[in-house]
Amino acid sequence: MAAISSTAELIGKTQLLEESFRRNEQLAKRIVDIIHLRFSEVRRVLGMDRLKIMDFCGTHEWTIVHFGLRSLMPEGLELVAGPGCPVCVTPSRYIEEAIRLALDGVRVYTYGDTFKLRTINDVKGVYSLEEARTIGGDVKMVTGLLDAIRDARRHGRDSVFLGIGFETVAPGYAQAVLSGHVPGNLKLMSLVKLTPPAMFHALDVLREKPPEPPVMGVIAPGHVSTITGAKAWEPVAENYSIPVVVSGFEPIDVLASIAEVLRQLVAREAGVRIEYTRAVSWDGDLKAQAMIHKAFYAVDDAWRGIGFLPLSGLRLRDSFSDIDAFKQFGVQELKPEDWRKDTPPGCRCAEVTLGKAKPTDCPMFLKKCTPEKPYGPCMVSLEGTCAVWARFGGGGVADEIARELGLK
Numbered sequence: 001m002a003a004i005s006s007t008a009e010l011i012g013k014t015q016l017l018e019e020s021f022r023r024n025e026q027l028a029k030r031i032v033d034i035i036h037l038r039f040s041e042v043r044r045v046l047g048m049d050r051l052k053i054m055d056f057c058g059t060h061e062w063t064i065v066h067f068g069l070r071s072l073m074p075e076g077l078e079l080v081a082g083p084g085c086p087v088c089v090t091p092s093r094y095i096e097e098a099i100r101l102a103l104d105g106v107r108v109y110t111y112g113d114t115f116k117l118r119t120i121n122d123v124k125g126v127y128s129l130e131e132a133r134t135i136g137g138d139v140k141m142v143t144g145l146l147d148a149i150r151d152a153r154r155h156g157r158d159s160v161f162l163g164i165g166f167e168t169v170a171p172g173y174a175q176a177v178l179s180g181h182v183p184g185n186l187k188l189m190s191l192v193k194l195t196p197p198a199m200f201h202a203l204d205v206l207r208e209k210p211p212e213p214p215v216m217g218v219i220a221p222g223h224v225s226t227i228t229g230a231k232a233w234e235p236v237a238e239n240y241s242i243p244v245v246v247s248g249f250e251p252i253d254v255l256a257s258i259a260e261v262l263r264q265l266v267a268r269e270a271g272v273r274i275e276y277t278r279a280v281s282w283d284g285d286l287k288a289q290a291m292i293h294k295a296f297y298a299v300d301d302a303w304r305g306i307g308f309l310p311l312s313g314l315r316l317r318d319s320f321s322d323i324d325a326f327k328q329f330g331v332q333e334l335k336p337e338d339w340r341k342d343t344p345p346g347c348r349c350a351e352v353t354l355g356k357a358k359p360t361d362c363p364m365f366l367k368k369c370t371p372e373k374p375y376g377p378c379m380v381s382l383e384g385t386c387a388v389w390a391r392f393g394g395g396g397v398a399d400e401i402a403r404e405l406g407l408k
């Protein structure tokens with residue numbers, strides 16, 4: 001009875017969430033009006049006709065594209081996607097290492113979206129874990145580390161889990177490691193990336209690009225902030241003097257966050273605000289942060305197509321070297337002096353990831369590169385900007401329709 005009641009409660013809450021944040025057209029229209037009003041104020045107060053707001057997270061980009069939010073923005077206010085897709089930025093080299101292990105008989109556990117990720121160099125003639133499996137490589141898709149642990153215990157042979165993700169996945173990995181739940185035959189290849197250094201880098205790059213309109217605000221990732229807390233973004237507001245709003249993922253959340261960025265600009269403020277108060281606090285999840293710190297340490301890490309960013313990745317501490325795939329399987333760490341641009345020829349994913357180009361700027365978009373047959377890394381994951389634009393349309397066509405409807 002209790003279970004039924006809590007499920008009903010859950011459904012009730014989900015419906016409330018949908019009605020309040022997803023299907024609330026009236027509220028959406030009011031916020032859009034406020035955005036237009038505030039943008040004209042920004043024009044008057046700051047004397048700027050054009051500016052950009054960066055949405056860092058792949059899920060925010062999904063919301064923006066899926067619900068056509070770009071078409072509701074005033075002329076001159078551009079939303080640009082940032083580096084918020086962990087699969088897109090995982091270096092080719094580590095996938096090549098995983099393919100090598102799979103072909104040597106080590107079972108490789110991977111999330112579904114990494115399965116199709118193409119490498120730059122071939123390993124015994126294959127360029128992805130998917131292709132490795134077709135020639136006998138031992139590759140298995142899992143939903144997460146716990147799933148891999150269950151399977152590894154059952155089959156008992158050497159295996160490796162590709163730990164790809166941002167701060168959100170790290171507490172789960174840390175807990176499994178610290179509690180001793182990882183069986184001896186399973187190793188963790190920690191490829192976890194930390195998001196603040198990527199945001200700093202993207203802002204630096206975009207600021208080097210006049211006469212493009214400047215990035216004047218950031219919509220910071222909600223999921224990541226549940227762990228790190230909103231405080232993680234304070235250096236962005238302080239160092240770049242721009243507003244940062246930690247946002248939820250429903251259309252109302254994103255619209256409200258844009259309105260808040262503009263409010264701050266008009267008031268000449270540059271602070272961190274939390275729109276996603278139903279999940280994010282200023283300090284974040286202190287217990288999760290402590291676990292991450294106990295299991296991992298931060299390293300200068302390579303981001304695909306971008307290069308090394310300081311203290312932007314997590315590796316297992318020496319006390320856990322018995323389950324560290326880098327140490328146990330001799331997986332070679334990339335070094336800054338060895339790093340070469342690792343996006344395929346012609347692919348503009350690195351620029352898309354940094355908000356310097358749109359997917360439609362790439363001549364291969366929806367031609368040589370599609371979600372069914374991705375050529376570049378940004379077309380693979382559901383969070384990749386190219387994949388989102390390819391699935392739901394974005395930029396060009398949506399803008400044209402908005403113009404025809406007199407919305408722009």
Ligand code: SF4
Nearest residue numbers: 348349362369376386
């Ligand atoms: S469309 Fe494909 S090839 Fe072009 S930038 Fe995106 S991922 Fe790269």
